[in-house]
Amino acid sequence: MRLSYPTNVKVVKVPCTGRVDVIMVLKAFESGVDGVYLAGCLEGECHFLKGNLRAKKRVMYLKKLLAEVGIEPERVEMYNVSSSDGPRFAQIAHEMTAKIRTLGPSPIKSASKSFKA
Amino acid sequence: MIVGNRKPLEEILEMIRPYRKILLLGCRECVTVCAVGGEREVAVLASELKLVRAKQDQEIEIKEFALERQCDHEYIDQIKPFAGDYEAIVSMACGAGVQYVAENFPKMMVLPAVNTTFLGVTLEQGVWSERCQGCGDCVLHLTAGVCPVARCAKSLFNGPCGGSSNGKCEVDKDTNCAWQLIIDRLKELGQLERYEEIIPPKDWSTARDGGPRVRIREDLRL
Numbered sequence: 001m002r003l004s005y006p007t008n009v010k011v012v013k014v015p016c017t018g019r020v021d022v023i024m025v026l027k028a029f030e031s032g033v034d035g036v037y038l039a040g041c042l043e044g045e046c047h048f049l050k051g052n053l054r055a056k057k058r059v060m061y062l063k064k065l066l067a068e069v070g071i072e073p074e075r076v077e078m079y080n081v082s083s084s085d086g087p088r089f090a091q092i093a094h095e096m097t098a099k100i101r102t103l104g105p106s107p108i109k110s111a112s113k114s115f116k117a
Numbered sequence: 118m119i120v121g122n123r124k125p126l127e128e129i130l131e132m133i134r135p136y137r138k139i140l141l142l143g144c145r146e147c148v149t150v151c152a153v154g155g156e157r158e159v160a161v162l163a164s165e166l167k168l169v170r171a172k173q174d175q176e177i178e179i180k181e182f183a184l185e186r187q188c189d190h191e192y193i194d195q196i197k198p199f200a201g202d203y204e205a206i207v208s209m210a211c212g213a214g215v216q217y218v219a220e221n222f223p224k225m226m227v228l229p230a231v232n233t234t235f236l237g238v239t240l241e242q243g244v245w246s247e248r249c250q251g252c253g254d255c256v257l258h259l260t261a262g263v264c265p266v267a268r269c270a271k272s273l274f275n276g277p278c279g280g281s282s283n284g285k286c287e288v289d290k291d292t293n294c295a296w297q298l299i300i301d302r303l304k305e306l307g308q309l310e311r312y313e314e315i316i317p318p319k320d321w322s323t324a325r326d327g328g329p330r331v332r333i334r335e336d337l338r339l
Contacts, residue, residue, distance in 0.1 A: 021157075022161060023157065023160045023161055023164060026161060026164035026165070026168070027164060029164075029168060030164055030167055030168060030171070065161070065165060068125075068126045068165065069126065069165050069169045069172070070169065070172055071168065071172075107172050108168055108171045108172055
């Protein structure tokens, strides 16, 4: 397909989005990332039955946590994309990148030049 | 188990405002089970605090640590070698844990990150419900195993009151009327005649009204 997606997207592989814990995403923000999105399987198609549904709930919780610390909750999102749907993967990478560009750099990174995670 | 709620982040931030080095102390007992003050919650709170401080361009060093229990001094002793390296201890245990840590560190500020709420049960994963208030004189044998002290908003001993409607309490439409539950269960047990027994006024001196309580078992003392 030779699809391209923005080079700023760093892919972290996990066996299932159900493996993703809130602390992993918070640590990513501590290290200065501008946004995080989870690309899980389509709802109802989780190999582990509920992994992607659990991830969705954790993303909702993360949004609350981020709002609490003063980071825009939109910087974290949950997407569902079939593993065979390359074009959709590229599309959400563009979509999320565009959204984060509109929001600008993470307030953590921009406020603290001396901050080291 | 003892169930609590995490204090709002703003309140915790205000408490730790003067400090740059804190020891964030979790507890692996009740507050771990009710997901409010265990190792995971310590990690999340530490991360939140670091993010806020980074945003404000203020330094903070946080040592994350979880004790087996904060209500036994043998475990509290484990932090004695290094607790002094920090300006304050933020405890994520219940009120008992916070106080016992404070008693063991007379020269340190020990701050609570959790609002201790009730003695309760896990209804389902992520849902906890109050069952006991530790009144010191259990009446569950009289009330078909449903506690009127903890579960009736008025702690009525001969209920229900006029606020009971369709099995729900007037205080909150989602709260069951404890006395409706008692009657239903007495019916289920075939002991409805017990409902007619008038329970005399309770002696509340065994509860909080009698002041702080101490329990001693001489045979176990060293």
